[in-house]
Amino acid sequence: MTAPFRTPIVAGNWKMNLDHAKGVALAAAVAGRRADAAGVELVLCPPSVYLVPVVAATNAAGGDVAVGAQNAHDKESGAYTGELSPQMLTDVGCRYVILGHSERRTLFGETDAAVNAKAKAALAAGLTPIVCVGETLEEREAGRTDAVVTAQIQGSLAGLGPDGLARTVIAYEPVWAIGTGRVATPEQAQEVHALIRSLLPALSSAEVAAKVRIQYGGSVKPDNAAHLAACPDIDGALVGGASLKADDFLAIAAAFSTGGCC
Ligand code: 13P
Numbered sequence: 499m500t501a502p503f504r505t506p507i508v509a510g511n512w513k514m515n516l517d518h519a520k521g522v523a524l525a526a527a528v529a530g531r532r533a534d535a536a537g538v539e540l541v542l543c544p545p546s547v548y549l550v551p552v553v554a555a556t557n558a559a560g561g562d563v564a565v566g567a568q569n570a571h572d573k574e575s576g577a578y579t580g581e582l583s584p585q586m587l588t589d590v591g592c593r594y595v596i597l598g599h600s601e602r603r604t605l606f607g608e609t610d611a612a613v614n615a616k617a618k619a620a621l622a623a624g625l626t627p628i629v630c631v632g633e634t635l636e637e638r639e640a641g642r643t644d645a646v647v648t649a650q651i652q653g654s655l656a657g658l659g660p661d662g663l664a665r666t667v668i669a670y671e672p673v674w675a676i677g678t679g680r681v682a683t684p685e686q687a688q689e690v691h692a693l694i695r696s697l698l699p700a701l702s703s704a705e706v707a708a709k710v711r712i713q714y715g716g717s718v719k720p721d722n723a724a725h726l727a728a729c730p731d732i733d734g735a736l737v738g739g740a741s742l743k744a745d746d747f748l749a750i751a752a753a754f755s756t757g758g759c760c
Contacts, residue, residue, distance in 0.1 A: 499727070499728055499729075499730065499757035499758060500711075500727070500730075500732070500733045500734075500754070500757065501708070501730065501733075503708070503709065504709060504710075504711050504733045505537065505538070505539055505711070505733075506537070506538045506539065506711070506727070506733055506734045506754035506755070507538065507539040507540075507541065507667060507711050507713060507733065507734035508535065508538055508539070508540055508541070508713075508734045508735050508737065508747075508750060508751040508754055509540075509541035509542070509543060509566065509594065509596070509628060509667075509669075509713065509734070509735070509736050509737065509741075510528075510541070510542050510543060510737050510741025510742075510747050511543045511568060511596060511599070511715075511736055511737065511738050511741060512524075512542070512543060512544045512545065512568075512741060512742060513545075513568070513601070513738060514545055515545075515742055516544070516545070516548070516742065518548060518551060521544050521545075521548040521551065521552055522548075522551050522552065522554075522555045524542075524742065524743075524744055525542055525544070525551075525552045525555040525556050525563070525565075526555045526558070526559060527744035528540065528542060528556075528563055528744050528747060528748060529555065529556045529558075529559030529560065529562070529563040530559050531744065531748055532559070532560070532562050532563055534748045534749075534751070534752050534755075535748055535751030535752050535754070535755045536755055537755050538734070538751045538752075538754050538755045539564065539734070540562075540563045540564065540751055541563070541564045541565070541566045541593075541594050541628075542556065542563060542564070542565055542566070542741075543565070543566040543567065543568050543594070543596055544565070545568070546567055546568065546569075546582055549565060549567060549587070549590055549591075549592060550590050550591075552565050553565045553590060553591035553592070557591070564593040564594055565591060565592050565593065565594070566592055566593065566594025566595055566596060566625075566626075566628065567582065567587045567592050567594070567595045567596070568595075568596050568599065569582075569595070569596065569597065569599075569602060569616075570582055570583065570584045570587055570595045570597070570616055570619070570620055570625070571583050571584075571616070571619070572584075572612070572615040572616045572618070572619040573619070574619075574623075583619075583623070584616075584619050584620045584622070584623030584624075584625050585623045587623070587625060588623050588624050588625055592625065593625065593626060594625060594626045594627075594628055594667075595616075595620050595625045595626075595627055595628065596627075596628045596630065596669075596736070597613050597616045597617055597620065597627045597628065597629050597630065597654075598610075598612075598613035598616070598629055598630045598631070598650075598654055599630045599671070600630060600632055600671060600673045600676060601676075603630075604673075609653075610649065610650055610652075610653025610654045611653065613629060613653075613654040614653060614654050614655070614656055614657070617629055617654065617655065617658060617662075617666065618657070618658065618662070621658065621662045621665060621666070626665055626666065626667060627666050627667070628666075628667045628668075628669050628713070628736065629654050629655060629666060629667070629668055629669065630668075630669045630670075630671050630715070630736070631647050631650035631651055631654065631668065631669070631670060631671070631694070632647070632650075632670055632671040632672045632673050632675075632676075632715075632716070633646040633647060633672055633673065633674075634646075634673045634674060635673065635674035638672065638674065643672075643690065644690075644693055647670070647690055647693060647694065648693070648697060651668070651694055651697050651698075651701075652697065652701070655668075655701055656701070658701070658702075659702070660702040660703050660706045663698065663701055663702040663706050663710060664702065664706045664709055664710065666710065667710075667711045667712075667713060667734075668694060668710060668711070668712045668713070669712075669713040669714075669715050669736040670687065670690050670691055670694060670712060670713070670714055670715070671714075671715035671716050671736060672686075672687075672690075672716050673716075674716075675715075675716025675717050676715070676716045676717070676738065677717070677738060677739065678716075678717060679717050680716075680717060681716060681717040681718065681719070681722050681726075682714070682716060684725045684726055684728065684729050684732075687714045687726060687729060687732060688729040688730065688731055688732060691712050691714065691729065691731035691732055692730075692731050694712055694731075695707055695708075695710070695712065695731050698710055711733040711734060712731060712732065712733050713732075713733060713734040713735055713736045714726050714732050714734075714735055714736070715735060715736030715737065715738070717738075717739075718735045718736075718737050718740060718750055719740050719746065719750070720740065720745075720746050720749035720750055720753070723735065723749070723750040723753035723754070723758070724753040724756075724758040724759045725758060725759070726753075726758065727753045727754045727756075727757060727758025727759075728757065728758030728759055729758075733754075734754055735750055735751075735754065737750055
């Protein structure tokens with residue numbers, strides 16, 4: 499169970515799914531039943547073209563559900579065709595941004611250095627970055643999980659400083675568990691979460707390291723969330739497929755609200 503001084507955070511990464519009407523309806527449904535997950539921070543991350551109406555829908559229901567983007571550029575403005583700056587995201591009411599998702603790393607070539615620049619820019623703009631790390635199946639089977647995740651954490655979070663790191667959320671998403679239905683066991687997930695937390699004092703301080711929220715992502719569903727939520731270093735979930743249904747997303751969040759079970 500998440501330490502009492504860390505508020506659990508459950509975010510829905512809608513990826514490139516839904517349309518305007520369905521996105522707004524989903525946001526309204528989640529925000530309207532927000533009380534199902536009392537004490538858990540909820541974040542919805544729609545495709546960027548739907549950020550504005552999703553912010554409006556959550557605000558209409560009280561504004562207690564935050565909205566995040568799925569990516570951002572590291573510059574404030576300029577000749578970067580097709581990109582969105584962190585300042586533009588805050589301007590329309592976003593509070594979070596997912597950075598370095600494995601799909602961005604593998605499909606769009608994002609490196610740890612690029613993720614690091616984006617994280618710094620997001621923090622400077624007042625956004626909370628959700629920085630993703632995770633190993634592939636090949637890397638896990640070769641016994642390289644710890645080395646891969648360590649390099650990603652050290653590279654992606656370098657130089658954020660204690661204040662920046664304290665405001666950052668980390669998502670551990672083993673690539674082999676994303677969209678596959680093959681969830682990491684609570685033991686596998688907890689082991690990597692503990693490794694990640696052990697790396698944070700060197701990037702900040704022991705006090706900050708104890709406060710940083712670390713989400714698990716990869717095939718999180720209502721029927722496996724409680725076991726993950728029961729792990730001491732798992733402070734929430736970054737949910738893909740199951741975040742597209744209000745019932746499923748809220749059931750997952752509710753598991754973190756009650757602290758899960760074994
Ligand atoms: P799934 O929950 O669909 O496996 O996706 C996880 C993910 O990539 C969230 O960012």
